[in-house]
Structures are given as structure tokens and as C-alpha cells.
Amino acid sequence: MHEVFETEIAGRKFVIETGKFAQQAGGSCMVRYGDTAVLVTATASSQPREGIDFFPLTVDYEERLYAIGKIPGSVFRREGRPTEKAILAARLTDRPLRPLFPSGFRNDVGIVVTVMSVDYDNSPEICGMIGSSVALMISDIPFNGPIAAVQVGLVDGQYVINPTRAQDAESRLSLTVAGSKDAILMVEAGAREVSEEEMVGAILFGHEEIKRIIAFEEQIIAKVAKPKREMTVFTVSEEVAAAVKQAIGDELRQVVRHPDKQTREANIDALGARVMEQVLAAFPDKAKEIAEAFHDELKAEVRRQILEEGVRPDGRTPTEIRPISCEVGLLPRVHGSGLFTRGQTQVMTACTLGMISDMQKLFDLTDEEYKRYMHHYNMPPYSTGETKPIRGPGRREIGHGALAERALAPMIPDDTTFPYTLRLVSEVLSSNGSTSMASVCGSTLALMDAGVPIKAPVAGIAMGLIKEQDRYVILTDIQGIEDHLGDMDFKVAGTSEGITAIQMDIKIAGINREILERALAQARDARLFILEKIKTTIPAPRPELSKYAPRITTMQIDVDKIRDVIGPGGKMINKIIAECGVEIDIEDDGRVFIASTDEEGATKARAWIERLTKDVVPGEIYTGKVTRLMSFGAFVEILPGKEGLIRISELDIGRVPTVEDAVKIGDEVTVKVTEIDDKGRINLSRREVLLEERRRLGLPVDDRSRREGGRHDGQRHESAPRRDAPRHDRGPRSSGGCQTRP
Numbered sequence: 001m002h003e004v005f006e007t008e009i010a011g012r013k014f015v016i017e018t019g020k021f022a023q024q025a026g027g028s029c030m031v032r033y034g035d036t037a038v039l040v041t042a043t044a045s046s047q048p049r050e051g052i053d054f055f056p057l058t059v060d061y062e063e064r065l066y067a068i069g070k071i072p073g074s075v076f077r078r079e080g081r082p083t084e085k086a087i088l089a090a091r092l093t094d095r096p097l098r099p100l101f102p103s104g105f106r107n108d109v110g111i112v113v114t115v116m117s118v119d120y121d122n123s124p125e126i127c128g129m130i131g132s133s134v135a136l137m138i139s140d141i142p143f144n145g146p147i148a149a150v151q152v153g154l155v156d157g158q159y160v161i162n163p164t165r166a167q168d169a170e171s172r173l174s175l176t177v178a179g180s181k182d183a184i185l186m187v188e189a190g191a192r193e194v195s196e197e198e199m200v201g202a203i204l205f206g207h208e209e210i211k212r213i214i215a216f217e218e219q220i221i222a223k224v225a226k227p228k229r230e231m232t233v234f235t236v237s238e239e240v241a242a243a244v245k246q247a248i249g250d251e252l253r254q255v256v257r258h259p260d261k262q263t264r265e266a267n268i269d270a271l272g273a274r275v276m277e278q279v280l281a282a283f284p285d286k287a288k289e290i291a292e293a294f295h296d297e298l299k300a301e302v303r304r305q306i307l308e309e310g311v312r313p314d315g316r317t318p319t320e321i322r323p324i325s326c327e328v329g330l331l332p333r334v335h336g337s338g339l340f341t342r343g344q345t346q347v348m349t350a351c352t353l354g355m356i357s358d359m360q361k362l363f364d365l366t367d368e369e370y371k372r373y374m375h376h377y378n379m380p381p382y383s384t385g386e387t388k389p390i391r392g393p394g395r396r397e398i399g400h401g402a403l404a405e406r407a408l409a410p411m412i413p414d415d416t417t418f419p420y421t422l423r424l425v426s427e428v429l430s431s432n433g434s435t436s437m438a439s440v441c442g443s444t445l446a447l448m449d450a451g452v453p454i455k456a457p458v459a460g461i462a463m464g465l466i467k468e469q470d471r472y473v474i475l476t477d478i479q480g481i482e483d484h485l486g487d488m489d490f491k492v493a494g495t496s497e498g499i500t501a502i503q504m505d506i507k508i509a510g511i512n513r514e515i516l517e518r519a520l521a522q523a524r525d526a527r528l529f530i531l532e533k534i535k536t537t538i539p540a541p542r543p544e545l546s547k548y549a550p551r552i553t554t555m556q557i558d559v560d561k562i563r564d565v566i567g568p569g570g571k572m573i574n575k576i577i578a579e580c581g582v583e584i585d586i587e588d589d590g591r592v593f594i595a596s597t598d599e600e601g602a603t604k605a606r607a608w609i610e611r612l613t614k615d616v617v618p619g620e621i622y623t624g625k626v627t628r629l630m631s632f633g634a635f636v637e638i639l640p641g642k643e644g645l646i647r648i649s650e651l652d653i654g655r656v657p658t659v660e661d662a663v664k665i666g667d668e669v670t671v672k673v674t675e676i677d678d679k680g681r682i683n684l685s686r687r688e689v690l691l692e693e694r695r696r697l698g699l700p701v702d703d704r705s706r707r708e709g710g711r712h713d714g715q716r717h718e719s720a721p722r723r724d725a726p727r728h729d730r731g732p733r734s735s736g737g738c739q740t741r742p
Contacts, residue, residue: 001019001224002018003017003019003220003223009161009209009213010161010163012033012121012122013033015031015033016029016032016130016131016134017029018134018138018220019224022039022041025041025135025139026041026042026043026135026140027041027042027043027134027135027137027141027226028135029134029135029138029220030131031127031131031134034122035119036123036127037067037117038115038116038124039113039131040114040127040128040131040135041111041112041114042110042132042139043109043139043141044108044109044110044229045107045108047107047232048105048107053288053291055098055101056107056108056109057097057098057101057111058109058110058111059093059097059110060090060110060112061087061093061113061125061128062082062086062115063079063082063086063364064079065079065363066116067116067117067118067124068365083363084398084402085364087399088398088399088402089113090395091395092129092188093111093128093132094111095178095185095505096129096185096186097133097143097145097147099509101142102144102233104233104235105233106233106234111132113128113132115128118365120165121165123151125176126149126151126162130149130213130217133146137217137221137225138220138224139225140226140227145180146181146218146221147180147210148178148214148217149178150176150177150209151163151175151206152173152175152177152203153167153173153174153175154171154198155172159201159206165367172192172193172194173191173194173199174189174191175187175188175202175203176188178210179210179510180509181214184207184512184516186506187203187503189202189499189501190406190407190409190500191500191501192410192498193410193456193494193495194498194499196499196520198498199499200516204516234288234292236289236292239283241293243282243283244290247274248271248275251271252271252298252301253301253305256268256301256302256305257305257314261344261480264313264314264481268298272291275290275294276290299485303486306318306482307471310473313479314343314479318473318474319522319526320476321342321461321477321530322342322344323343324340324341324342324530325340326340326445326533326537328446328449330348331350334546335350335352335450335546336351336353336446336447336449336450336452337446338351338442338443338444338445338446338447338449339442340438340441340442342434342441342477343432343477345432345434345435346428347438347441347442348427348429348442349424349426349443349446350424350427350446351422351423351446351447351449351452352422352424352425353420353421353422353450353452353549354421354423355420355552355583356415356419356585356587357421357583357585358423360374372415373405373408373409373412373421373422373424374421374424375402375404375408376393376424376425377393377397377398377404377426377435377436378393378397378425378428379428379431379435380428383430384431400435400439401439403440403493404424404436404440404460404493407440407458407460407493407500408440408447408458409500410500411454411458411495413452413453413454413455419552420452420550424446426438426439426442426443433462433478433480433483434460434461434462434477434479434483434491436462436491436503437461437493440459440493440501441458441530441534443458444457445534447541449538450541450545450549451541451549452541455495456495456496457496457535459493459527459531459534460493460494460530461477461491461492461493461526461530462477462490462491463476463488463489463491463492463522463523464482464489465486465490466487467488467508472515474515474522476522476523476525477526486507487506487507488507488508488519490502490504490505491503492523496527550595550596550597551596551599551602552593552594553593553596553605553606554592554594555591555594555606555610556591557592559588559589561612564613564641565586565612572640576608576609580601580602580604580605581601582598582601594609608640612641616642616644616673617673618673619673621670621671621689622639622671622672622673623638623668624636624637624639624668624669624671625666625668626663626665626668628665629659629664629665631648632648633645634651634659634663636671636684638671638684643682644671644681644682645681645682646663646671646686648662650674650684650687650688651686651687652686652687652690653690653691671684671686672684672685672686672688672689674688
């Protein structure tokens with residue numbers, strides 16, 4: 001049955017339709033918010049997937065360019081692989097949903113969010129997250145929801161729910177928060193140095209709106225939800241669990257404690273193998289249950305030691321940070337490089353500076369066309385001691401790169417201050433917890449080594465949580481085992497002044513205000529500690545760029561002069577590039593960027609462009625080449641494409657019998673602009689320049705030679721022609737300028 005449900009979010013109509021679209025899916029709904037329309041479906045397989053020890057949830061976020069009235073730019077004119085924006089939106093949807101599925105549920109679940117219409121004031125990502133909750137709740141798929149999500153902005157000191165595009169441009173905060181009715185499940189944010197108090201306030205402000213949206217969802221669920229299916233859940237029998245516990249004995253307590261990750265993992269694997277062999281003898285067909293029971297015991301022991309003894313697997317206290325080292329300038333030909341090591345996590349970041357034309361062109365559903373600052377993250381298999389083929393970046397790599405990019409973006413100078421495109425690539429060389437935050441630190445080092453005038457250094461830290469009932473411990477600088485066996489991965493990045501990015505994922509039902517505040521306070525202490533390490537290594541950005549980085553000269557020209565610089569078919573700009581050895585970008589607003597590693601070439605190109613775009617001014621002196629000779633004078637190109645006429649009477653101080661006596665084609669002459677007439681014709685005088693030179697040298701400047709047919713400088717000339725001689729050699733009587741005929 002087709003049902004339509006309406007409410008308001010942030011003063012704008014929010015509509016969910018059920019029973020009309022995608023009827024064969026397990027659950028489906030169309031979500032409309034303003035002119036944004038998103039179809040969400042949720043479907044589950046009928047049987048559990050065999051041979052796996054994880055929950056196989058897949059979220060696909062499908063962007064359709066018809067949603068913004070565009071045809072794809074690919075050769076095939078159809079959408080290809082998901083854009084980076086789509087992958088990030090899929091991850092954003094996945095993270096608050098995943099912890100609410102029943103433990104041991106092994107059926108494949110597929111959620112597809114298809115964006116069909118986009119209104120830039122109303123987020124399709126938020127529609128997709130709310131729609132996913134509704135689609136799951138009204139289906140027969142087991143799910144312990146509902147959840148909801150909102151965006152929160154901070155405009156003029158006030159929190160704003162789901163800010164419009166105009167509000168977002170003014171906001172100091174771009175926060176997405178998702179949660180259940182009782183707790184916060186996921187947080188993702190970029191910010192311009194907001195305080196910890198402001199961040200907590202924004203998260204809780206968003207959660208209040210989430211509660212209201214969930215009440216709206218509950219009305220839909222009560223009316224149209226299907227009964228939940230009977231599900232098969234993987235469990236460990238009590239007999240197997242008891243046998244595994246007995247086989248482990250007290251050995252696990254010591255095995256889980258070792259500062260070296262590989263040694264600890266090898267010891268755990270060895271113990272696991274012995275337990276498997278021993279218990280398998282009694283339960284020969286229960287290998288999966290034995291492995292699961294051993295994992296449960298490992299998890300319980302690690303958590304017990306942290307909660308009861310305050311000791312972590314590598315021997316640290318809950319707030320202790322692993323040893324940190326920072327290095328810069330390791331890669332000599334790279335524009336900037338930084339190596340950040342924290343314990344057994346190590347990341348090398350390289351910074352490359354390019355032209356404005358090197359910006360990334362975007363083909364997604366946003367109204368942003370280009371991206372000037374890019375951060376890419378790679379995690380090869382050797383970083384975890386594994387051997388497997390290296391393929392393109394996966395969802396995790398794209399997500400980590402985007403998080404580091406978000407953390408550093410507020411500190412990147414704009415293109416008027418620093419007219420470069422920036423690409424940072426973080427190579428994970430060794431991984432044992434929070435490589436994304438190590439990427440932030442390594443990138444700060446690389447940027448400063450490259451001489452990028454960032455506004456402030458940025459550092460990041462990952463916080464963890466171990467929680468049992470009312471007891472909990474917040475962990476600073478979590479390593480891999482604590483992330484895997486803990487309840488929270490809370491990444492916080494920022495400067496000494498405030499937060500620039502956060503990302504929080506929860507594996508339990510949620511966290512409260514107290515945990516949020518304590519986690520952010522501990523993260524700030526850690527961030528300040530790491531920033532001091534960075535500043536000790538490199539106190540400020542280098543004053544000079546690498547000699548291998550392009551030097552970019554910026555100049556502004558009149559928009560109407562752009563065509564003169566480019567020339568017909570790009571002939572002129574290509575000539576400048578070839579002869580000066582530079583790269584040139586010209587923006588539509590008249591900004592010109594000249595890049596070259598050779599300063600002389602850049603100076604030459606700038607001067608060339610200045611000549612092309614300079615206006616001829618009466619009274620100014622120019623040096624140009626003679627291009628044509630006529631009986632009445634010589635034409636001189638004083639600026640590229642701009643010719644003026646020197647009449648025969650203005651070629652020299654004395655009388656000139658013929659034009660050829662004074663100049664030849666190709667001669668360089670210095671002239672003064674005496675007039676630009678109402679038709680734009682330019683009249684020049686060489687005589688005026690020569691007279692001014694004589695004045696400067698203190699020589700006589702009287703012009704008797706024009707009457708007497710000789711010169712006062714001692715040079716002999718032919719006598720003047722008779723008065724009855726033809727006067728063509730004296731040019732026309734009119735005072736016209738640039739013309740080919742008198």
C-alpha cells in the first residue's frame with residue numbers, strides 16, 4: 001500500500017514514501033527533502049553465507065548525473081565506478097548501521113542508495129542515511145534500529161541543523177552526526193579550529209534533532225513494517241567454550257602482553273594453534289566454534305587487563321603515547337617530504353606543487369567543479385607484514401585520505417596567497433593503529449618542508465574505549481589490537497587552537513556526553529604533545545621552495561586582453577611557452593600564472609605578456625622594430641600587434657631626404673608616442689627622443705638643420721630638394737596616424 005509520511009527538518013518539508021517503489025526489495029522508500037529525491041532499498045539473502053566470520057553488509061551509494069541535469073563526461077556517456085564522494089557517502093551510511101545488526105548474523109545484506117534528484121540546499125547523504133534506517137526497519141531483516149542523522153553547522157556562534165549551501169559557506173563547522181534514540185553512534189566533521197566545548201555542544205545539539213526524526217520514523221514503522229524473519233545466528237556452544245577456556249589456562253594473560261606487535265601476534269597464533277589442536281580432538285567438527293571461542297577469550301582478557309589493571313597489551317598506561325619521531329627532507333627530488341613514526345606506525349608523506357591547471361576536475365553531484373588540494377593515502381600489504389596483490393585504492397584508503405585532507409584543508413593558504421595546486425600522498429610503511437592520524441602528522445611535516453605557508457601545524461590522534469556496563473577506560477593512541485577488540489575508534493585532528501577534523505565509529509550501542517568530553521580532552525592533550533614534537537623538528541615552513549618546485553609568478557591582466565595573450569588558435573601563448581620554457585595558466589578573471597624552475601624564463605614570459613596587454617600611452621617612450629617603409633614614413637611595432645607611424649619629418653633631428661636614409665626594415669628604434677588620434681592611429685617621433693638625449697648630454701638642441709639642410713652634429717647630408725620638386729618624400733599634409741596610404 002502506498003503511504004506518504006511528512007514532517008519538517010530545519011523548517012523544510014521532509015517526505016518519506018513507502019509501498020510504491022522497488023516492491024521486490026526487502027524494504028524500500030523514497031525520501032524527498034526539498035527537491036532532493038533519494039530511493040533507498042534494503043535486501044538480505046535468505047541463508048547465511050558459509051565459511052565467514054564477519055557480517056557481510058554492503059552499502060552502495062549510486063550517483064546519477066541526471067540528478068543535476070548533466071550527461072556523464074566519460075567516453076561511454078554513462079556512470080562508471082563510484083566517485084570519491086559516493087564512496088565516502090556509502091561509508092558514512094554504513095558506519096552507524098553496522099553495529100546495530102545482531103551479533104552472529106551472517107546473511108548478506110545489501111543497501112542501495114540511489115540519488116535521483118539533487119537540491120544543493122538539502123543533503124542527499126542525510127536522506128540516504130535516514131532512508132536506510134526506514135528501509136531496514138520496515139523490511140523483514142533483523143535490525144536493532146532505528147537510527148537517524150543530521151548535519152550541524154556553526155554560523156555566527158549559533159548551531160544550525162542541516163545548513164543550506166549559503167549557511168555552509170559561512171559555517172566554521174561541517175558536522176554529520178548519527179545516532180539512535182538513546183545514544184550517539186557516528187560522528188564525522190571538518191572544522192575551522194573549533195573548541196572541544198563547541199564540538200560537544202554541536203554533537204549533542206544534533207542528537208536532539210535525531211530523537212525527533214526517530215519519533216517520525218517510528219510512526220512509519222508502526223504502520224507499514226513487515227514481521228522480522230527467523231534468523232540463523234552463529235553461536236558457540238557452552239561445551240566448546242568451556243573446553244577452550246580450560247585449554248588456555250593462565251597462559252593467555254602473558255601472551256597478550258608484548259610491546260612488539262609481530263611478536264605478540266606470533267605468540268597468540270601459536271597459543272591458538274595449540275588450543276585448536278587440543279580441543280579439536282574432543283570436538284572434531286567444531287573448528288569454527290573453537291576459533292570463535294578463542295577470539296572471545298582473547299578479547300575478554302585484553303579488556304580485563306585494561307579495565308582492572310590499567311595495563312595495555314604493549315605495557316602502556318591508558319593515556320600514554322608511543323615513542324614519536326619526526327623527520328623532513330628525506331626525498332631530495334620531491335618538493336617536500338615528511339616521515340612520521342609513532343611506535344610501530346610509520347607514514348611517509350610526499351608533497352607535490354603544481355600549476356592551477358593541475359587541479360582535479362570533479363564529476364560528482366556537488367556544485368564544486370575543481371579541487372585544488374588533494375590528499376591520497378596508500379597502504380600496501382608489506383605495512384602489515386602481508387603478501388597480496390596491490391590493486392587500486394579501496395574504500396578504506398579513500399576514506400583515510402579524505403579524513404587527512406579534511407584535517408589539513410583549513411590550514412592550506414588560498415590561491416591568491418599561494419597560487420599552487422597541492423597533492424599530498426601518504427605512504428603507510430608500517431601499520432599498528434591509526435595510520436590516518438599519522439598521515440595528518442606526516443603531511444604537516446611535508447607541507448612545511450615544501451615551504452607551503454600553512455596557517456598552523458596540524459596533528460592527529462586516535463582515541464579508543466573499553467566499556468563494560470558502567471565501567472569504562474578511554475585510551476590515547478590506540479594500536480591495532482585495541483581498535484579490533486575495543487568499543488570505539490575516535491580520531492581527532494587539529495591545531496593548538498582547535499579541532500579541524502574528527503571521525504568517530506562505535507561498536508556498541510552508543511556513548512554519552514561524559515565519554516565524549518573526556519575523550520576530546522585526552523585527545524587535546526595528546527595533540528599538543530605531538531605538535532611540540534613536530535615544531536621541534538621544523539619550527540615553521542621553509543622560507544624557500546625546493547629548487548625542483550616550479551616558481552609561479554602571478555599577474556593580473558584586463559579580461560579583454562586575454563585573447564591577445566592566447567592569440568588565434570593558441571598561437572601566441574604557445575610561442576611564449578616554447579621560447580621562455582614556462583607553463584602558463586590564464587583564469588577567466590584575468591589572473592595569469594607563469595610557472596618555471598628558471599627565473600629568467602619566467603621574467604621573460606612576464607615581460608612578453610605585459611607587452612601584449614599593455615596599452616599605448618601618449619608621451620611614453622617605446623623601443624620597437626621597423627616593420628614597413630613608405631615614402632612618407634616608417635611603421636614601427638612598439639608593442640606586440642601595435643604599430644605606429646614615424647613620419648619622415650620625425651625620423652631624425654635634421655632633414656631626411658628619404659625614409660631609407662634613416663631606417664631599414666628590422667631596425668630597432670626608440671620612439672616617443674606623440675599622438676593617438678580619434679581613430680586609434682598612433683603617431684610616433686624618433687626626433688623627439690634624439691632631442692631629449694641631446695638635452696641630457698648638454699648638447700645644443702636648436703633645429704636649424706631642418707631649415708639649412710644640414711646637421712649640427714657634424715654629419716654631412718645632401719641638400720634639401722628644390723621647392724618645386726615633387727613633395728612625395730615629405731609625406732602627406734594630413735596628420736593621420738597608422739595608415740598604409742597617404
